[in-house]
Amino acid sequence: MLKIEHLSLAVPSADGDKPAVSDVSLSLAPGHVLGLVGESGCGKTLTAQAVLRLGESQGIVRTSGKVLLDDADVFAMAEPELRKVRGGRISMIFQEPMTALNPVFSIGAQLTEVIRLHLDLDKNAAAARAVKLLADVGLRDGAELLRQYPDSLSGGMRQRVLIAMAMAADPDYIIADEPTTALDVSVQKRIIDLLRRLQEKRGMGMLLVTHDFGLVAELCDEVAVMYAGHVVERGPVADIFDxxxxxxxxxxxxxxxxxxxxxxxxxxxxxxxxxxxxxxxxxxxxxxxxxxxxxxxxxxxxxxxxxxxxxxxxxxxxxxxxxxxxxx
Ligand SMILES: Nc1ncnc2c1ncn2[C@@H]1O[C@H](COP(=O)(O)OP(=O)(O)OP(=O)(O)O)[C@@H](O)[C@H]1O
Ligand SMILES: [Mg+2]
Structure with missing residues (x-):
């Protein structure tokens, strides 16, 4: 289980830290999809990123609460352990596929780096796994694609590459923060279908941050609604729609x-x-x-x-x- 318990976070500002997420509790079981919805600025991204302590580098402070991965507190983990969790047991897919890839390294360099960080594979085996991962996300000619650079790919292809990267170490949980908002409408549906297919096939738990209740109805088992740092409603999707x-x-x-x-x-x-x-x-x-x-x-x-x-x-x-x- 992945659990957030009474989590509160503060963001830095010129006149001191300000509370931005307060007393949020959520839980996600393996194989389930939890939607996190709310208007812009409600604290969805802060909450999602806190699961992997990604806000720390931007000065975001946890003021109370816990994140528990099978009863281990993520905030109590030392760096090496945390590094294994990030991209190993829990992967993150961001909103902006344009900036999440490094323009100066080839797709192959970036994808095999992630693979080798988490799996004990030599260069050739990592490259073979990279081609397989690319095929899993619907990208053919993987061997050729590995030699290309991010700016020769469309937004939809980049997001597929990032999803392949997120799958590199067979994570138990995936956190997708508005994974399609930066993409053309025609591409959005295909990326969502892909995520759903991977989630089901691999039995991953997924936390899906979205603005879209239509997507929640289609994809999620449970939903939490955030407003101004609070979760104001949460429960099974069918109950909340009814x-x-x-x-x-x-x-x-x-x-x-x-x-x-x-x-x-x-x-x-x-x-x-x-x-x-x-x-x-x-x-x-x-x-x-x-x-x-x-x-x-x-x-x-x-x-x-x-x-x-x-x-x-x-x-x-x-x-x-x-x-x-x-x-x-
Ligand atoms: N690094 C930061 N420094 C200062 N304030 C921040 C930081 N990150 C987020 N905030 C503030 O915290 C609040 C919540 O931000 P968050 O990004 O979690 O919102 P969100 O619900 O994800 O919104 P959106 O739907 O627009 O992505 C906002 O008011 C935002 O301006
Ligand atoms: Mg956000």
Whole structure:
């Protein structure tokens, strides 16, 4: 199991560290797909990167909580152990396939480096594995591709190379942070299909960060909705689609693009996500919520069970469904 327990993170700023993720708890079982959704700036990437402690180099500080990989605390690991976990047991696929590859090294140099970092293979065996990995991600003529440089590849091909790299050491978990947003719409679906196929075939657990509830419905077993550093709702996808219990979740679902892809202009939720350091007391969504009252503004809601099925951080969890029929 991969678990995040009560994790809080702070980001650096000119006037000191500011809380940016607070009290986030999530768990991901092998073979399952967990979606992490929320508007821009809610803390999804910070949370996802914290699993591998990738924020540390940018001055992001863990202020409380843990990340547990089969009961071992990732934050307690020494460098050599952490290096084995990164790309070994847990791999990450980033949003931006253009910058994630180094332009001055060939695809082969970069891919075999990752392979040899994690597996005890000689040069020839690593090259053979590289060609096999490229075939697994739908790239033929792997031997030729190994000699090429990133700038001769399209965005979709680069993302496939990065996925091949992420698969190099047969990880147990994969973290995909908006893996298709930088790609053409026509390529997005194929990359998602590829990820899903690999995830199923290899029985990996996947944490998928996305803006898109359509993708959540299609791919995920569970979903967590983030707002201003908090997870405001989480549980099985089917439950949350049947009975979204947080007004923010309802609003987000309402904003999703229609399935035909024709309606490009999304209805936005009025107002903005409060930034780190500017969180109000009480519920952070209150300023944008049609149900907000004095109780919401007074204190942060604890997680409550919505009709006994999944967790939502809203004091009105019991009445959201009826009250919001008019809202969405
Ligand atoms: N290295 C950093 N230094 C300072 N602030 C940061 C840093 N990284 C993130 N933040 C701030 O923390 C907040 C959460 O950022 P994060 O990148 O996790 O958002 P996100 O939910 O992934 O958004 P998006 O959907 O746009 O990717 C934002 O307000 C962001 O500006
Ligand atoms: Mg992000």
């Amino acid at each position: 009975y979204p219990a947080h007004p923010y979740t309802r609003a987000l679902m309402h904003c999703r693009p229609d399935a035909s892809g024709k309606d490009k202009k999304l209805p936005a939720i009025p107002g903005q996500v409060p930034q780190p350091g500017k969180w109000p007391a009480g519920c952070r969504f209150a300023a944008r919520c049609p149900l907000a009252d004095a109780a919401c503004k007074a204190a942060v809601a604890e997680d409550a069970w919505s009709k006994g099925r999944h967790l939502a951080r809203c004091v009105h969890v019991e009445k959201v469904s009826e009250a919001l029929e008019a809202f969405v």
